[in-house]
Amino acid sequence: MKIVVLLKEVPDTYGDRKLSLETGLADREASERVVDEIGERALEVALSYADAHEGTEVTVLSMAPEGATASVRKGLAMGAASATHVVDEGLIGADLGLTAEVLAAALKAEGYDLVIAGNQSTDGMAGMVPAMLAELLEVPVLANLSEVTIDDGRVSGVRASDDATMQVQAELPAVISITEALPDARFPNFKGIMAAKKKPLEVKSLSDYGIDANDMTASRSIMLSVAERPPRAAGVKITDEGDAAQKLAAFLAENRLV
């Protein structure tokens, strides 16, 4: 059984997150860069399965800029056996479609039985990549799982929606994405860090997969302009002098809010 976990490097959720107004991209220098926590949880799902099932191979796959090696290595320090890091100038600002295309190509190249991802990143928050991947790989996807069970040849789990809880399952190979309901991830220890240095970390580029980032026949989202959000204007303060209700109603009506 080979499980591939998708890891994404993101600006620290608890830090200052900024978009560069020149490029429209996340300003990677504005805050510390960390492995997305939901990705760590996905890795935990894979590692705890591997702990209990000998012969399970867990690897991590990340599409990230050059400076993200430390984040990829963290996946190795946590316990993954090897890692693939896809880096390419052409991927800067890649949209969901291109991201999924690259990840799918990487997965096809290295092989997998199960792909585990977080349900959405804390920076982009699109939540679409797992489904797009499954589409490209032509395998089933179980998205937003709050419980996961991996059996021989099958993955199942629970997906909670606003008004229903669904039991879902799929034959492997498959792609799943998990939510924050899954347990906290382990964190590396000293030995993990030292062992990670000796584990294989392959760096790949677009040419390895024969993908053209500027292929104009594919539909791509392109950032046309970026502007700082205007500062919030001060609101209207209504002081109650016995007529606050009327004033509130008038305000709502005037702004077409009722």
Added chain:
Amino acid sequence: MQRNIYDEDHEAFRDVVKEFLKRHASTEKREQWERDGEVDRATMLAAGEQGIIGLSVPEEFGGAGMLQDYRFRAVVNEEVIGAGLGSLAGAFGIQDDLAVPYLVHMGTPEQKQKWLPGMATGEVLGALAMTDPGAGSDLRGVTTHAKKVDGGYLLNGAKTFISSGKTADIVVTFVKTGEGNRPDAFSLLIVENGMEGFEHGKKLSKMGFHGWDTAELSFSDVFVPDENLIGGKEGMGFIQLMMNLPLERLSIGVAAAAAAEAAFGWTLEYTKNREAFGQPVADFQNTRFRLADMATTVDVMWAYIDRAMELYRAGELSPEEAAKVKFWATEREWEVLDQGVQLHGGYGYITEYPIARAFLDARVHRIYGGTNEVMREIVARAVTGRK
């Protein structure tokens, strides 16, 4: 000033320590340690699990094998002290800097096999007992006595000011095994918890380090078997102690620099946010000048201590160089912390604020590990060549 002794492994390990603190060292935990006067075992075991203690234990016994490279320990000190957790840093330090090294450097193969694996995981915690009630810096005045009997020693006497003395499972104990006060009259014995006649006296109530135990130990006819004599050879205790003192003193210097750096950070933050007379305290010229002094002192401390760590790594940190580091760093630490408390105003005196706790913790840095007066004597002897 940019420091250059760390590489990416140390930075990755720094993240481990930070995450450990986030998960295992909440404010509630700290308050619990302070109420109990000790760090709970579960926390020490969790630290063992992450390799935050056991750094000095050789790899073959499950540790990191970093006894001769203090940089990982320095990262632990920086992060733990920087989080306002001096007591936890102290408990970690005793294990790695004061207990483990005696077994690694001088233990017999059987002693290493018996205790080091547990010391790497935190299942076995150690302490070092040198000071008698009547003799501290003056080690040759120690009267705690071990009389040779069949198959071992009969130990009588008392030790005091023993850091981690209550929580430790084994205590490396400096005892007199011969007559007079010649260096070869002393030995190190491993006294184990539960040995008959070995009692822990009361936990001492201290000015600082409230979450870290300091105990009195008493020994009445405690039978200690021969196999617990460190190194297996009698009369080596004094030399064994001398061998580890440079590390002990370096470790205090590192803790001092870590505390000074943390104090500067807390003070900078506080004075920027606190307003007085209509402006942030940090904008008053006095504050600005003091902050400049503090920042510069911290830089110089690290430049000096980083150099000492490099010398130690190369096996070249002499006892007098370590003594210089210890007294000089702890005195700069004191100045920086005192200044930090002052700039915090009344809040600097409130132990909810890390600066107040660090200030109280710091006072003993000038006393333990050999008083700063003894340190100056060691340095003076070396520079004058006169006893």
